[in-house]
Amino acid sequence: MAIVFPGNRDRLRLRVARPQPDPRVAALLRATPLGRLGRRDFLRGSVFLTGGAFLAACGGISAESAQNAGASEGASGGPSAAAQGENVLNFSNWPLYMDTGEENEQSHPTLDAFSEETGIEVNYFEDINSNEEYFGKVRNQLADGQPIGRDLIVLTDWMAGRLVELGWLQELDQDNIPNMDNLRASLQDVAFDPERAYSLPWQSGMTGIGVNPTAVDKEITSVNDLFDEALAGRVTMLSEMRDTMGLVMAGMGIDPLDQTFEEYQEAIARLQQAVDSGQIRQFTGNEYATDLAAGNIAAAIAWSGDIIQLQFDNPDLQFVVPDEGALLWSDNMLIPNGAEHKANAEALMDFYYQPEIAAELAAWVNYITPVEGAKEAMADIDDSLVDNELIFPPEELLANTFDFKTLDEEQNTQYQDAFQAVIGA
Secondary structure (H helix, E strand, O other), X not given: OOEEEEOOHHHHHHHHOOOOOOHHHHHHXXXXXXXXXXXHHHHHHHHHOOOOOOOOOOOOOOHHHHHHHOOOEOOOOEOOHHHHOOOEEEEEOOOOOOOEEOOOOOOOHHHHHHHHHHOOEEEEEOOOOOHHHHHHHHHHHHHOOOOOOOXXXXXXXXXXXXXXXXXXXXXXXXHHOHHHHHEOHHHOOEOOEHHHOOEEEEEEEEEEEEEOHHHOOOOOOOHHHHHOHHHOOOEEEEOOHHHHHHHHHHHOOOOOOOOOHHHHHHHHHHHXXXXXXXXXXXXXXXXXXXXXXXXXXXXXEEEHHHHHHHXXXXXXXXXXXXXXXXXXXXXXXXXXOOOOOHHHHHHHHHHHOOHHHHHHHHHHHOOEOOEOOHHHHHOOOOHHHOOOOOOOOOHHHHOOEEOOOOOOHHHHHXXXXXXXXXXXX
16 A cells, blocks of 8 residues: 655644754754754755756865875775874765755764764765766775775665675774664664674664655556556656666566566566657656655655655645655664774764764664654654654554665666666666
């Protein structure tokens, strides 16, 4: 049974007149008042006023930046003692995945609070725009045992698993991360990283269907509705293979977690037919947001956090967990081999696993927080989000989600090549 999450106009009013956080949190975040620009406001300025996709701050992973980080000691990729003593942390993340200051969009209040509490200066880069693209930037250096100039990176489950398999990550010293005990039970032991030896979730989310009901005459409840001729030319899908193909296969009755390449090819053939007929308008990253909000498209394979943000400006929009279920994923904090400041990265992980800090971050990015206790802490930060099931999903909702099969290097190339051939990338 499909689950529809509409916008809420009352919640929109609450969000505009948002309550101030608990004074203890405000003090920790060095803001009176908090001084946080909501992610929806950033999106409005970056997407809706420009009419295009937002641009990431392109930090890149250059040979020079890796060289400046210094060489690591030993084959394990562990840091040197001298480097480990430095109060510096080089952190790569996705765009719009961190809280942002109201007066200075280059500032990040929770990162500032971390620096004040620990004395560690964070060099923050928003230079991860896709898993495959970032992998291409760093693979040669990591394969050669060279540092990449980063101490902490954030990648999606399947790519995190790929780096674990290749042996390119440092094992976490969990004694340095006592707040890791706050990790949600359902995320504590995952197939690609048993017992979380190498990874810790940053945020989680769902891939489902974003719908603008003003642009469509029928209720969208299934992945198969996206192939209805009535929506021809008004559907977009994601350029991330697992998101799009996971849902397409689910719509065909194929289990994305337990499928053969032959079954995958059947789904590829269906997608190719939809491309050839003009059913699918485009394959996109986050930029589907502009067209969906404007009604230029009726429906899109979409990420839950994006739709929540769009609903603040357009409460008519819906996020649909289709009959077949939604793809559940996490983006994970990882410490690459050659990282010079491993203990500093672990200190940041521990900081963000405090429920009050996790709630502050979730209030801005609007994805699923992996931290137990964050929901209770959210009441002091933004009580309009406490009951939002796309940020704090109940177990019955999580039971209607699925994952994508883990692929080895050869399989990943095979699957990606087939998908890229269809989408024209």
